[in-house]
Amino acid sequence: MVSSEIDLPADYAELLEALKTRISGARIHAQRTVNTLVIELYWSLGRDIIGRQAREGWGSGVIRRLAADLAASFPDMKGLSYRNLQYMTAMVRAWDATENVPQLVAHLPWGHIRTILDKAASAEEREWYAAAAVQYGWSRNVLLNMMMNHSMERTGTAPSNFSRQLAAPDSELAQQMAKDPYNFEFLGLSGDVAERDLENALMSRITETLRELGPGFAFVGRQVHFDVDGDDFYVDLLFFHIEQSRYVVIELKTGKFQPEFAGKLNFYVALVDDVLRRDHHNETIGILICGTKNDRSVRYSLGRSTSPMAVAAYTYDKLPPAEQQALPNEGHLVAALEWAEPDTGTIEGTD
Template identity: 30%
Template sequence: MTELVRNKLFEQIAILLDMARQKVMTTVNHTMVQTYFEIGRMIVEDELQGNERAKYAQSQLKGLSEKLTEQFGKGFSVSNLKNMRQFYLTYSEQSQFLEKEFAKLEPIRQTVSSELIKKDTEKQTFPLSWSHYQKLIRISDPYERRFYEIEAEKNHWSLRELERQYDSALFTRLALSKNKDEIRALALEGQKIEKPADLVKDPYILEFLGLSEMPSYSENELEQHLIDKLEHFLLELGSGFAFVGRQKRISFDEQHFYIDLVFYNRLLRCFVLIDLKIGKLKHQDIGQMQMYVNYYDREMRLEGENQTIGLILCQDKTESLVKYTLPEDNDQIFASKYQTALPSKEALLALLQE
């Protein structure tokens, strides 16, 4: 009994120490980024006092780098000092940009959002790591930069995941079906999950599966790879998804049917059924998904939950087939393409324009 008590005490203290260390690391990180912003400000202000900026960049920064490195160690190379300078310039301009853009939102959202940005700009708070901001300052479009900053903080993206989401053009994919005001809201406030269509991307980028190296694969192999890389797939699906099961059987009239993947979305409080299709989408595929959705709505959905959403992932589809197979007021069944290789920016833009 004594040994059990000691083990329990050890575990409790270990958890407390881990939490304390994490808190210290977070505080140190935020302080460091804030300090780099201030260093950038000082460099810009000092630069503005001179007459020749090019000469300043070549001589002053080199000398400053050598002195700081001598006294404080690594982290103050000329290139990093230039990043601090750019960090200050980028986020000073962004503060002014955001104030103007939030004023264009509808009154209720404008009031809430302007208060948030006011606090942010007054204190210049930076919740992400310095590595994240080194990536963000290289995004020239302020809408796009703001979106990735919000989503990286909200979803706890690592730098690698931020780079992946940017390379797969997440902002562009989400903005594709939105009007001008919706795109502004998406950029300034991040992704909002308020209706079924908000969950859907087109296309989905599944380069993390490694299937691009395989000349051919079956639907079962695609499903297995998604299960093997479930954490990556959940990040690609977006916010609020929880995995329920694979090959979920439904039975009636002595017939058995199997749904490839079943998820639950906590934000919309509904089941999300996913069917995987190799090749081009057929109208029978949509009819099959309609049956799955109807079954879950009538047999599995609990009181207070919202209607089931069905998503068919296919390699190819025609919009006309989807349009005329589904009712005009459809808000439950969606069909999206998927890509098993990360396309070039040009190829992705061409795909989105289709």
């Protein structure tokens, strides 16, 4: 036990924090290095097996025997199963590189790679989800959730006037955050609900809400009050996007989009831009999330708006039949999570 009588130097607390930060950083670096080495090993095994299959016509029986013999030789390694050897060959075929593992793949934990191989339907999806998982440090469960909710297909699809109201680089970045539709299935709502009910549900599930909105969003407040010369106004939800350094006003409407909604959102964006925005911030943008919308009406409404805005729909229990069939039920989700459990000794630094 450390004695409390020790006369500690004045800067001891700062020194302790600095050393803790250094140790944590070294541990994370070591985890990433180990992970990269393991993925490189798996890549080389998969590449060699594919080569043997092509030259010598190896069948599944040979690979099963190989897995058994490798597991017997290295009993402390859990990643040499027949199933994992199949994933190793699938990884090499999917990313279609002959010699070295692609840099993006090398930075992914093995469980993430298997999830992408299982769920991605195209090379474009593999690249998009792999890049997003590395960039934002998604855990395997978050990655699985993003893929099951078709995040790639919805990202950047909401009708907006960003290209007219923002410079090209800002316009492209802002468009990326505007999904359509937003998937609020996690709220457990059904039937007709009021805006306040939807807002309350979103705030009670703020972690899931931020995850659905996308990386970079920080919550500022709900029903944020503004006094305009004695007139009271309340912004439904206010966020700040860290990476883009801009405020994001979100207005909620449970019914069908009406042109007057755009006028109100335009007013709120201008208000936040004037009152809260600082010189080093980028322009405030607005996103209106409504129950349903007519895209042509949206485009007319945004055409003359002076603020950068987008309009998106949301879903919770009103997905089209084809989309409902594509999404897994609870049993499928549990099975998928069990399937994605690590089958290797790899340290997954992002989990």
